[in-house]
Amino acid sequence: MxxxxxxxxxxxxxxxxxxxxxxxxxxxxxxxxxxxxxxxxxxxxxxxxxxxxxxxxxxxxxxxxxxxxxxxxxxxxxxxxxxxxxxxxxxxxxxxxxxxxxxxxxxxxxxxxxxxxxxxxxxxxxxxPAGFAESPAVAAPARPRLLPTACPACGAPLHADEVEWSDEFTAECPYCGGAVRAE
Ligand SMILES: [Zn+2]
The missing domain is CATH 1.25.40.10 (Tetratricopeptide repeat domain)
Known part of the structure; x- marks a missing residue:
């Protein structure tokens, strides 16, 4: 029931x-x-x-x-x-x-x-590599998001240029692989 x-x-x-x-x-x-x-x-x-x-x-x-x-x-x-x-x-x-x-x-x-x-x-x-130029779309969302300063799972300090973005709001902690929600 x-x-x-x-x-x-x-x-x-x-x-x-x-x-x-x-x-x-x-x-x-x-x-x-x-x-x-x-x-x-x-x-x-x-x-x-x-x-x-x-x-x-x-x-x-x-x-x-x-x-x-x-x-x-x-x-x-x-x-x-x-x-x-x-x-x-x-x-x-x-x-x-x-x-x-x-x-x-x-x-x-x-x-x-x-x-x-x-x-x-x-x-x-x-x-x-020769010809590699920094494109503005490098591994970051189109609009910058605010990441928490530390990973909520493992406590590692987070920097926007060190994380992989899995979508516009979600980054991956480079230390533990945990998903981190950005605002
Ligand atoms: Zn982490």
């Missing part, structure tokens, strides 16, 4: 991918400003993802590199950043590569690391 649904709304449960606890821990370390520990945690996750052939490895290396730079560990940071960028290049992910390299170079410049920024820019120039 048909039973009327109770008036109290049940919790809306989205289908979420299982979030690795190590990822949540890394995101917490970053949020609390413990950059050396966060870098180490992201590096471990990146290597694990790489070993298992998961597509999040590039983003995790980039994030590890960012944390190393924030921790003042510049050579280690450059190694991680280049690793992440090289993975994107090997996969032919040119728009993502362009965004990631520009962001890395901007971060380095902002910290006065102009030689390192120039190294990334020079590498980008010789790595991008």
């Amino acid at each position: 048909f039973r009327r649904r109770p008036f109290v709304r049940p919790f809306r449960r989205a289908v979420m991918p299982a979030i690795p606890p190590a990822l949540m821990r890394a995101n917490e370390l970053l949020a609390s400003g413990n950059y050396p520990a966060a870098a180490e945690a992201y590096e471990q996750l990146a290597r694990g993802a790489q070993t298992r052939g998961l597509p999040h490895d590039a983003q995790l290396f980039l994030q590890a590199g960012r944390c190393r730079i924030l921790a003042g560990q510049i050579p280690a940071g450059m190694t991680d950043l280049k690793q992440g960028l090289a993975i994107l290049a090997a996969r032919g992910r040119w728009p993502r590569l362009l965004n990631a390299a520009r962001r890395a170079a901007a971060d380095l410049n902002a910290r006065g690391l102009t030689a390192e920024a120039a190294e990334i820019e020079a590498w980008l120039k010789q790595t991008l």
Whole structure:
């Protein structure tokens, strides 16, 4: 027999991918400003993802590199950043590569690391295929949407130029693959 649904709304449960606890821990370390520990945690996750052939490895290396730079560990940071960028290049992910390299170079410049920024820019120039031009439609919706600053599933910081958009309102977290609703 048909039973009327109770008036109290049940919790809306989205289908979420299982979030690795190590990822949540890394995101917490970053949020609390413990950059050396966060870098180490992201590096471990990146290597694990790489070993298992998961597509999040590039983003995790980039994030590890960012944390190393924030921790003042510049050579280690450059190694991680280049690793992440090289993975994107090997996969032919040119728009993502362009965004990631520009962001890395901007971060380095902002910290006065102009030689390192120039190294990334020079590498980008010789790595991008000839004739590749940035089109305005690169991996972003026609109208910019406001993303939450952190992924609601895993807590990773989100940037509009680092996510894949599955439709006009939905982005995919580059760390855990969870769907993130934009406004
Ligand atoms: Zn996430």
